[in-house]
Amino acid sequence: MAKYRLDYIWLDGYEPVANLRTKCQMKDFDNEPTLADLPEWGFDGSSTLQAEGGSSDCILKPVASYPDPTRENGILVLCEVMNPDGTPHPSNHRAGILDDEGTWFGFEQEYFLMQGGRPLGFPEGGYPEPQGEYYCGVGFKNVGSIGREIADIHLDLCIAAGINHEGINAEVASGQWEFQIFGKGSKRAADQIWVARFLLQRLCEEFEVDVEYHCKPLKGDWNGSGMHANFSTEHMRSTGGKDYFLKLMDAFEKNTAEHIAAYGPDNHLRLTGLHETQSIDKFSWGVADRGASIRVPHSFVKEDAYKGYLEDRRPNSQGDPYQIASRILKTIGEVATA
Numbered sequence: 042m043a044k045y046r047l048d049y050i051w052l053d054g055y056e057p058v059a060n061l062r063t064k065c066q067m068k069d070f071d072n073e074p075t076l077a078d079l080p081e082w083g084f085d086g087s088s089t090l091q092a093e094g095g096s097s098d099c100i101l102k103p104v105a106s107y108p109d110p111t112r113e114n115g116i117l118v119l120c121e122v123m124n125p126d127g128t129p130h131p132s133n134h135r136a137g138i139l140d141d142e143g144t145w146f147g148f149e150q151e152y153f154l155m156q157g158g159r160p161l162g163f164p165e166g167g168y169p170e171p172q173g174e175y176y177c178g179v180g181f182k183n184v185g186s187i188g189r190e191i192a193d194i195h196l197d198l199c200i201a202a203g204i205n206h207e208g209i210n211a212e213v214a215s216g217q218w219e220f221q222i223f224g225k226g227s228k229r230a231a232d233q234i235w236v237a238r239f240l241l242q243r244l245c246e247e248f249e250v251d252v253e254y255h256c257k258p259l260k261g262d263w264n265g266s267g268m269h270a271n272f273s274t275e276h277m278r279s280t281g282g283k284d285y286f287l288k289l290m291d292a293f294e295k296n297t298a299e300h301i302a303a304y305g306p307d308n309h310l311r312l313t314g315l316h317e318t319q320s321i322d323k324f325s326w327g328v329a330d331r332g333a334s335i336r337v338p339h340s341f342v343k344e345d346a347y348k349g350y351l352e353d354r355r356p357n358s359q360g361d362p363y364q365i366a367s368r369i370l371k372t373i374g375e376v377a378t379a
């Protein structure tokens with residue numbers, strides 16, 4: 042028998058962007074518990090915009106678990122929020138999404154690190170050097186000292202928790218960073234983004250730094266933050282072909298408004314046609330084109346195979362990866378592979 046620390050994690054009822062919430066309970070287990078061994082739990086939904094005070098209990102249903110590398114016998118328990126009758130709560134956007142393990146997603150999460158209400162590297166009441174040398178920058182004047190430390194510790198935490206973190210880079214604006222998460226299937230990839238966000242925010246508490254996910258926190262000539270969604274289906278990877286690709290792009294174009302609706306709030310502030318984006322009301326694709334809605338990697342068009350993965354550059358940093366991946370799968374599902 043050993044005591045385990047179970048940190049339950051869920052998304053609250055705030056709109057349009059849910060907050061992460063967490064609380065922990067200690068439990069005894071004979072052996073290390075698997076997901077099936079982790080009990081359902083409850084919380085006061087009236088404090089999270091998920092219930093009225095008179096009937097405030099919401100249910101936490103464990104749906105994925107990860108070892109917590111910061112604790113002995115610690116487990117991070119990602120949950121869906123359910124109503125007492127067992128049906129999904131309206132704020133639960135994970136239940137009912139489209140999923141397919143053969144569809145792979147790679148999300149590039151961009152974010153700003155903020156201290157004292159301004160991004161790292163911004164002097165009080167003023168501006169640092171204009172954008173230019175920050176992207177993948179090296180040296181104190183470009184990336185300061187705390188940003189890389191946070192990004193590096195976060196990478197180590199994710200890997201130790203079994204999250205498929207694939208890499209880091211300093212981004213175009215001062216104080217802006219990116220990490221990439223890859224997963225097979227919507228749920229796997231999106232769960233890992235949410236837990237990676239959780240680990241980042243919890244880590245930043247120690248540095249008295251806040252993570253700003255808004256897609257355009259700075260006005261003026263500063264890049265916004267995206268969460269590019271790279272995706273590939275079994276068919277795209279193994280068969281591909283130009284005809285199928287063009288049909289797929291037609292379907293994406295027809296569904297432009299539906300995609301934008303699922304891609305995170307305030308995206309009109311970011312998708313302006315400037316700063317490596319396409320305008321929010323236009324759809325375009327282009328080989329290696331960072332000003333397109335969908336960037337087609339060189340590897341995709343190599344030898345005219347039109348095979349591999351595509352990058353939808355429109356999802357933003359505050360977007361819900363469940364809804365983003367599900368929308369992409371929905372459009373893919375409208376296109377015949379024959």
Ligand code: ADP
Pocket residue numbers: 145146147148149207221222223269271272273349350352
């Ligand atoms: P860039 O910044 O040039 O857009 P990144 O290296 O940051 O590129 O991100 C590329 C992403 O593409 C990674 O998240 C990676 O996991 C993802 N990716 C690579 N191959 C595939 C694939 N076959 N299917 C889905 N995603 C993929």
Ligand code: MN
Pocket residue numbers: 149219
């Ligand atoms: Mn990237």
Ligand code: MN
Pocket residue numbers: 149151212219
């Ligand atoms: Mn980027």
Ligand code: MN
Pocket residue numbers: 149269352
């Ligand atoms: Mn990208």
